Amino acid sequence: MTSSIDRVLAVPxxxxxxxxxxxxxxxxxxxxxxxxxxxxxxxxxxxxTVVATMGERAVTAVGSGGEVTRVExxxxxxxxxxxxxxxxxxxxxxxxALAVIDPERLTLVDRVAxxxxxxxxxxxPDGDRLYSGSRREGVVDVVDTESRERIGAIDAGPxxxxxxxxxxxxxxxxxxxxxxxxxxxxxxxxxxxxxxxDGEPIRREAAVGADPYDLVATADRVFVPGRGxxxxxxxxxxxxxxxxxxxxxxxxxxxxxxxxxxxxxxAAARLRSLDGAVVETAAPGLVATxxxxxxxxxxxxxxxxxxxxxxxxxxxxxxxxxxSPAYPFGSVVV
Numbered sequence: 001m002t003s004s005i006d007r008v009l010a011v012p013x014x015x016x017x018x019x020x021x022x023x024x025x026x027x028x029x030x031x032x033x034x035x036x037x038x039x040x041x042x043x044x045x046x047x048x049t050v051v052a053t054m055g056e057r058a059v060t061a062v063g064s065g066g067e068v069t070r071v072e073x074x075x076x077x078x079x080x081x082x083x084x085x086x087x088x089x090x091x092x093x094x095x096x097a098l099a100v101i102d103p104e105r106l107t108l109v110d111r112v113a114x115x116x117x118x119x120x121x122x123x124x125p126d127g128d129r130l131y132s133g134s135r136r137e138g139v140v141d142v143v144d145t146e147s148r149e150r151i152g153a154i155d156a157g158p159x160x161x162x163x164x165x166x167x168x169x170x171x172x173x174x175x176x177x178x179x180x181x182x183x184x185x186x187x188x189x190x191x192x193x194x195x196x197x198d199g200e201p202i203r204r205e206a207a208v209g210a211d212p213y214d215l216v217a218t219a220d221r222v223f224v225p226g227r228g229x230x231x232x233x234x235x236x237x238x239x240x241x242x243x244x245x246x247x248x249x250x251x252x253x254x255x256x257x258x259x260x261x262x263x264x265x266x267a268a269a270r271l272r273s274l275d276g277a278v279v280e281t282a283a284p285g286l287v288a289t290x291x292x293x294x295x296x297x298x299x300x301x302x303x304x305x306x307x308x309x310x311x312x313x314x315x316x317x318x319x320x321x322x323x324s325p326a327y328p329f330g331s332v333v334v
Contacts (some may be wrong), residue, residue, distance in 0.1 A: 009289075009300050011309055012039035015326025018049055019062060022309060024291065024300075024333060027320030034069060035060040043081040045088055045103040048103045049334050051243045052078040052090055059090055063223040064334075069106050073099035082121035084130050085145040088241075091118040092130060098132060098150055111287035114141040120164050120214070124189060125171040132187065133162035133176055140165055140176050140187065154187050154201045173203075173237055175222055184208050184215060184224050186239050206239040207285050216254045225245075225251035225263065231246075232263055232274065242247045245274050255290055257314050258297035264288045271299070273311060276317050282310050282321040287330045302328040 007024040017037055020029040030256070037055025044050070048061045050071075059078050061069040075095020081088045088101040096116060100110040115134025130143040137183045138160030139153040142307065154174075156162050161180035167189055171238045174189035181264070185205040209226015216223045221242070222235040232245040232254060250267035254274075261274040266286050286304035290296065297314045302324075309328050311319040 009309070009331055010042055010334050011302060011324060011328045011331040012042050012051050012166060013325035014038050014040055018325045019326050020051065020328065023324055027311060027322040029322060030066060030156050031068060032275070032325060033062050037063065039329070041080055042332045044332050044334055045083065049332060050081065050088065051080060052135060054079055054093070059101070060287040068246050071101055072108055074108065075099065075110060079119060081274060082123050082130060084123045084127045089121060089130060091121055093117050093119060098143065104204045111145055112148055112150055114150055115139045115153060122149050123168055129189060131165050131167060131174055133161065133165040138143045139176070140161055156202070157181065158187050163212065164268065166215055166217040168217050168237060169219050172262050173217070175215055176299070177215050179212055182208055182212060184209050184212070184222065184239065194206050204239045206235060206241065208233045212254060223254040223261065225254060227252060227266070248272065252286065255288065255299060257290060262314060264301070271314065279312060279317055281312055282308055282318060289333065293332060300331050304328060304329060307309050
């Protein structure tokens with residue numbers, strides 16, 4: 001097994017169009033790779049790091065030896081990744097499509113037209129269905145990953161702006177965040193059109209804090225941070241309220257770390273658990289990546305506005321902080 005000292009944290013840096021590389025164990029800067037305009041998210045696939053460059057009509061794959069391959073998407077705005085049916089999907093927010101990439105040959109194999117401005121992508125546990133949220137049309141598009149066809153759309157409601165999308169681990173519930181309406185909806189992800197057999201697309205809905213962006217769905221809980229109100233709503237799988245966790249500044253994400261739920265706050269230099277424990281950080285963090293499994297106590301935190309990256313242990317505090325190129329975003333461990 002590869003030890004942490006051999007592992008690398010790869011961080012897309014949106015402001016300088018680079019993929020910055022850090023030693024995971026020490027934070028030593030190992031180098032940087034030019035990857036194209038406005039890199040935001042990255043994923044690993046077939047031993048490569050693949051970077052979504054929102055200012056391009058392509059994604060960039062970086063091999064273990066530093067070799068760079070540009071994979072054309074044909075449409076602008078690659079943003080978020082998902083893997084399904086052995087293929088790599090990337091939402092192209094300015095092209096109203098999902099690009100489908102063969103991760104072995106690094107070639108574009110298809111494009112699937114979806115609702116305008118697709119963003120987050122969720123995949124069913126069996127990989128047969130993919131769910132893409134449309135920020136302009138207020139729907140969750142349902143894609144069959146075998147045929148690569150859009151087979152239906154779930155309407156999240158009038159004037160909805162669908163941001164985060166998630167599927168429960170058992171595949172029995174789908175969830176979507178309506179950013180404009182400050183609500184979360186639950187839908188039945190089954191069936192050929194991805195909707196309920198009785199024709200009703202939405203099973204339940206619930207109000208959440210202002211300006212929600214993303215959500216986390218577990219086997220029995222749904223967590224939705226409200227960035228505008230500084231709260232995190234906690235529901236059961238049917239969106240029955242359990243708790244409203246207050247006292248945050250601008251919560252952006254929730255993670256399970258070392259057996260607890262921790263919240264990343266984009267306006268406060270700290271991590272805070274839902275139980276009230278606090279770990280100070282070098283600066284506010286916009287994006288974080290768990291390092292290891294859920295039992296591991298560490299997160300790699302990108303301090304977007306401060307051009308720094310940190311490794312934070314929820315038990316012992318900050319392990320290291322390193323300067324980065326401008327606007328570090330979503331990292332991966334390779």
